[in-house]
Amino acid sequence: MARTVNEAAHAERRSAFLDTAQRLMGTKGYEQMTIQDVLNDLGASKGALYHYFDSKQALLEGIVERYAEAMEAHLARCAADPDLTAVQKLRTFFTGLRPNAAEVRLSVAAVPTWYSDDNAAARLRLRVRVTDRIVPLLAEIVKQGVAEGVFTTGFADWAGQIAIELILDVEETAGRQMLAVGPGGLDAARIERMAAAYADALERVLGAPAGSLVLMDPAALRVWLDVTNDTNDEQPREAAPKLEGKTQWHGTTT
Numbered sequence: 001m002a003r004t005v006n007e008a009a010h011a012e013r014r015s016a017f018l019d020t021a022q023r024l025m026g027t028k029g030y031e032q033m034t035i036q037d038v039l040n041d042l043g044a045s046k047g048a049l050y051h052y053f054d055s056k057q058a059l060l061e062g063i064v065e066r067y068a069e070a071m072e073a074h075l076a077r078c079a080a081d082p083d084l085t086a087v088q089k090l091r092t093f094f095t096g097l098r099p100n101a102a103e104v105r106l107s108v109a110a111v112p113t114w115y116s117d118d119n120a121a122a123r124l125r126l127r128v129r130v131t132d133r134i135v136p137l138l139a140e141i142v143k144q145g146v147a148e149g150v151f152t153t154g155f156a157d158w159a160g161q162i163a164i165e166l167i168l169d170v171e172e173t174a175g176r177q178m179l180a181v182g183p184g185g186l187d188a189a190r191i192e193r194m195a196a197a198y199a200d201a202l203e204r205v206l207g208a209p210a211g212s213l214v215l216m217d218p219a220a221l222r223v224w225l226d227v228t229n230d231t232n233d234e235q236p237r238e239a240a241p242k243l244e245g246k247t248q249w250h251g252t253t254t
Contacts, residue, residue, distance in 0.1 A: 013048075013052070014052045014062075016042060017038060017042065017044075017049060017052055017053060017059065017062075018059065018062050018063050018066060020038050020041045020042050021033065021038050021059045021060075021062075021063060022063050023041075024037050024038060024041065025060075025063070025110075025113070025114075025119060025122060026110030026113055026114060027110070027113060028113065028118070029113045029116050029117075029118025029119050030056075030060060030118055030119050030121060030122040031117075031118035031119070031121070032118050033056070034056070035049065035055075035056055035059075038059070060121075060122055060125060061125070063122075064122070064125050064126045064129045065129065067126065067129075067130070068126075068129040068130045068132075068133045068134075069133070071130060071133065071134060072133040072134060072137065074093065075093050075134060075137045075138070076137055078090075078092045078093045078141075079137045079140055079141055085144075085145075085148060085150065086141050086142070086144040086145030086148055086150060086151065087145065087150055087208065087212050087213065089141050089144075090141060090213055091213070091214070094214070094215060111175050111178045111179060112179060114175065115172075115175055115176060115179060123172075127168055130164070130168065131161070131164050131165070131168070134160075134164050135160045135161050135164055136160070137160075138159075138160030138163050138164060139156065139157065139159070139160035139161075140160075141160075142156045142159045142160055142163070142206060143156045145206065145208070150208060150209065150212070151206045151207050151208055152206075152207030152208075153205065153206050153207040159205055159206055162205050163202060163205060163206065166198055166201055166202050166205070167202075167215075169198070170194070170195065170198040170215055173194060173198075174191065174194070174195075177190070177191060177194070188225055191225070195214075195215045198215055199213055199214050199215045202215075
């Protein structure tokens with residue numbers, strides 16, 4: 001008789017391997033992480049791991065695919081909502097990607113390793129996979145916006161591709177700003193201006209009204225700044241300037 005597979009237990013165990021590998025990538029880097037590191041952390045055997053993943057590359061593919069699937073599912077829900085305009089769909093998409101304080105803390109701790117050469121392959125793979133999954137959905141939203149008369153781009157077929165590149169670029173730029181943080185902490189005004197510049201670029205690509213699309217909001221940015229400054233070092237911090245305007249944080253969770 002064939003053995004019955006407990007699908008829930010199987011999925012949970014597979015996720016445990018991915019969670020461990022993802023955390024180790026954040027502390028050691030993909031190139032430095034070994035299969036044995038994952039096994040030691042979980043107290044698992046090679047046979048148990050190879051039941052789900054046959055190589056370190058397969059683990060990376062699993063991590064990237066899981067992240068891309070989650071982003072795609074979120075955007076798909078936004079895109080399918082018949083009660084939302086194109087602008088509202090994009091805003092809902094950005095809002096839903098905002099991390100909580102605990103996620104920000106993990107992200108901040110992993111930033112130096114994530115942007116090191118040891119994770120270059122992982123960053124590229126993630127970017128390619130996310131782009132492949134997200135572009136078709138963004139293109140549909142852009143076409144809706146053109147039909148509504150709110151977007152005026154003549155390149156609706158390419159606007160989704162350009163939009164996701166801008167979204168991913170703002171994540172990377174923000175991460176590299178974190179790497180360059182000085183003793184006084186991150187400059188909130190500089191970060192806010194950076195986000196506004198990317199939002200402006202996105203609006204121009206889509207031909208959207210000025211101020212209609214935003215990438216950060218003050219409350220979310222405050223969490224990110226506070227966590228980054230608290231984990232940078234133990235030196236006294238200067239109070240960050242009060243944030244103004246409408247902005248929305250689009251967070252990074254690797």
